[in-house]
Amino acid sequence: xxxxxxxxxxxxxxxxxxxxxxxxxxxxxxxxxxxxxxxxxxxxxxxxxxxxxxxxxxxxxxxxxxxxxxxxxxxxxxxxxxxxxxxxxxxxxxxxxxxxxxxxxxxxxxxxxxxxxxxxxxxxxxxxxxxxxxxxxxxxxxxxxxxxxxxxxxxxxxxxxxxxxxxxxxxxxxxxxxxxxxxxxxxxxxxxxxxxxxxxxxxxxxxxxxxxxxxxxxxxxxxxxxxxxxxxxxxxxxxxxxxxxxxxxxxxxxxxxxxxxxxxxxxxxxxxxxxxxxxxxxxxxxxxxxxxxxxxxxxxxxxxxxxxxxxxxxxxxxxxxxxxxxxxxxxxxxxxxxxxxxxxxxxxxxxxx
Numbered sequence: 001x002x003x004x005x006x007x008x009x010x011x012x013x014x015x016x017x018x019x020x021x022x023x024x025x026x027x028x029x030x031x032x033x034x035x036x037x038x039x040x041x042x043x044x045x046x047x048x049x050x051x052x053x054x055x056x057x058x059x060x061x062x063x064x065x066x067x068x069x070x071x072x073x074x075x076x077x078x079x080x081x082x083x084x085x086x087x088x089x090x091x092x093x094x095x096x097x098x099x100x101x102x103x104x105x106x107x108x109x110x111x112x113x114x115x116x117x118x119x120x121x122x123x124x125x126x127x128x129x130x131x132x133x134x135x136x137x138x139x140x141x142x143x144x145x146x147x148x149x150x151x152x153x154x155x156x157x158x159x160x161x162x163x164x165x166x167x168x169x170x171x172x173x174x175x176x177x178x179x180x181x182x183x184x185x186x187x188x189x190x191x192x193x194x195x196x197x198x199x200x201x202x203x204x205x206x207x208x209x210x211x212x213x214x215x216x217x218x219x220x221x222x223x224x225x226x227x228x229x230x231x232x233x234x235x236x237x238x239x240x241x242x243x244x245x246x247x248x249x250x251x252x253x254x255x256x257x258x259x260x261x262x263x264x265x266x267x268x269x270x271x272x273x274x275x276x277x278x279x280x281x282x283x284x285x286x287x288x289x290x291x292x293x294x295x296x297x298x299x300x301x302x303x304x305x306x307x308x309x310x311x312x313x314x315x316x317x318x319x320x321x322x323x324x325x326x327x328x329x330x331x332x333x334x335x336x337x338x339x340x341x342x343x344x345x346x347x348x349x350x351x352x353x
Contacts, residue, residue: 032058032243032343032344033058033243033341033342033343033349033350034055034056034057034058034241034243034245034247034341034342035054035055035056035339035340035341036053036054036055036056036300036339036340036341036342037053037054037056037078037337037338037339037340038050038052038053038302038334038335038336038337038338039052039053039054039070039071039076039078039079039336039337040052040070040334040335040336040337041070041100041103041104041105041106041108041111041336042104042107042108042111042336043103043104043336043337044311044312044335044336044337044338045108045307045308045309045310045312045335045336046301046302046304046308046309046320046333046334046335046336047070047108047109047111047304047307047308047309047336048108048109048110048111048304048305048306048307048308049068049069049070049093049111049113050068050070050302050303050304050334050336051066051067051068051069051070051093051094051302051303052064052065052066052067052068052070052071053065053066053273053302053334054079054080054082055239055241055247057196057241057242057243058241058242058243059188059189059192059194059196059242060189060192061083061084061169061187061188061189061192061196062080062081062082062083062084063082063083063084063085063086063187063198063239064079064082064084064085064086064125064131065086065088065237065249065273066086066087066088066094066251067085067087067094067095067096067121067122067125068093068094068095068096068121069092069093069096069097069098069099069100069111069113069116069121070100070111070336071096071099071100071121071125072099072100072101072102072103073099073116073121073124073125073128074121074124074125074127074128074129075128076125078103078337079125079129081129081170082125082126082129082131083129083131083132083169083170083171083187084131084132084134084169084177084187084198085122085125085126085129085131085132085133085134085135086134086135086198086237086249087122087133087135087139087143088135088203088234088235088236088237088249088251088252089139089203089205089206089207089231089234089235089251089252090139090142090207090208090209090210090230090231091206091207091208091209091210091252092209092210092212092213094252095120095121095122095139095143095209095210095213096116096120096121096122096124097115097116097117097120097210097212097213098113098114098115098116098121099113099114099115099116099121100112100113101113101114107307108307108309109306109307115212117210117212117213118146118149118212118213119146119149119150120143120146120213122143122146123143123146123147123150124150126143126147126174127147127150127151127174129174130170130171130172130173130174131171131174132158132167132169132171132174132175132176132177132187133147133155133174133175133176133177133178134177134178134179134185134198135178135179135200135235136178136179136180136181136200136207136231136232136233136235137178137179137180137232138178138230138231138232139178139207139231139232140176140177140178141176141178142209142231144176147174151173151174155173155174155175155176156173156175156176157175157176157177158171158175158176158177159171159175163186165183165184165185165186166185166186166187166188166195167185167186167187167188168187168188168189168190169187169188169189179200180200181200181201181202181233181235182199182200182201183199183200184197184198184199184200185197185198186198192242194242195242196239196240196241196242197239197240198237198238198239198240199237199238199239199240199267200235200236200237201235201236201237201238201248201258201262201263201267202233202235202236202256202258202262203233203234203235203236203250203251203252203253203256204234204253204254204255204256204280205234205251205252205253205254205280206230206234207230207231207232207233207234207235208228208229208230208231209228209229209230209231211223211228214229234251234252234253235251236248236249236250236251236253236263237249237251238263238267238269240267241344243343243344244343244344244345245270245271245342245343245344245345245346246267246268246269246270246271246346247269247270247271247272247273247342247346248263248267248269248271248272248273248294248296249272249273250272250273250274250275250289251275252275252277252279252280252303253275253280253281254280254281254285255281255285255288255289255293259289259293259294260293263293263294264293264294264295269294269296269346270296270297270298270345270346271296271297271298271299271300271342271346271348272290272294272296272298272299272300273300273302273334274286274289274290274299274300274301274302275302275303276301276302276303276304276305276308276319276320276323277303277305278305278319283319283322283323283326284326286323286326287323287326287327290327290328290329291326291327291328291329295328295329296329296346297329297330297345297346297347298329298330298331298332298342298346298347298348299327299329299330299331299332300331300332300333300334300340301320301323301324301331301332301333301334302334304318304319304320305319306318306319306320308320308333309333309335312333312335312338312353313333313353314333320333330347330348330352332348332352332353333353335353338351338353339351340352
């Protein structure tokens with residue numbers, strides 16, 4: 001009887017497995033992967049201004065990360081449902097002080113953009129999708145006022161469950177779910193047994209808002225001393241999905257000690273999205289972050305500040321090609337419109353290029 005029971009399980013085990021990169025067995029059956037879709041300026045490429053990504057949990061929760069300037073705004077047809085919006089810091093290329101004028105407009109190096117001031121693409125999308133703004137408190141409050149200007153009513157706090165930091169989506173209206181460094185909020189759909197968790201983690205950068213997004217009174221206040229207005233500390237995120245995937249979203253950042261102690265040792269991510277911002281990291285420091293500190297199963301490269309790919313492959317001679325050659329983990333470029341799938345161990349099992 002025992003032998004027969006064991007043999008009966010074999011088809012089930014085989015059905016739940018497939019061969020991934022390098023011949024490894026990976027679980028890909030029935031909703032067990034997280035889908036990651038970059039939203040860039042040019043389909044199939046990783047371009048200079050590309051920042052935005054949609055993450056979809058197996059339970060259906062959909063998260064937009066750093067909308068930036070590579071989207072059309074709240075009516076971008078690529079967005080679909082958005083339950084949660086994450087913003088790493090207040091710089092215009094992340095918050096979205098400009099928008100893409102049309103999909104594929106301009107070149108990969110210099111896309112054609114138009115102003116999105118004073119509301120920003122982030123606020124437009126949150127307003128259009130009734131999404132929760134999950135970010136450092138000061139940025140959430142700032143964007144909440146932009147949403148108020150769009151919708152004509154104050155932006156309230158996101159409804160919470162009995163734990164006080166647990167949320168059920170979709171929300172009935174755009175709402176604020178701000179937090180501090182280290183804060184965690186959970187999100188689930190009404191019928192889901194498990195929730196995904198989003199934690200704000202440190203970054204080493206700046207988070208000053210573009211002057212063109214400020215009120216006239218605030219601009220006049222800052223201009224005599226040539227000052228900028230920070231909206232709290234910069235941040236990254238650790239997102240823990242219901243299938244076991246744990247993704248570290250670096251945001252724009254230099255190397256810092258918390259990458260080892262807080263992020264790698266405590267949160268233990270098994271995949272990461274690495275921003276290649278020119279003002280923050282070099283190829284060598286980016287490789288050190290991935291190879292020595294985080295050591296993920298997969299590195300997704302984004303925010304290249306260059307036309308990073310040609311035909312979906314790293315452009316020869318680019319910084320992106322250079323750092324890709326230095327990384328020990330499998331590298332996936334965040335190519336616009338191409339959906340990747342990551343399993344619970346952080347391995348890219350579909351759409352990996």
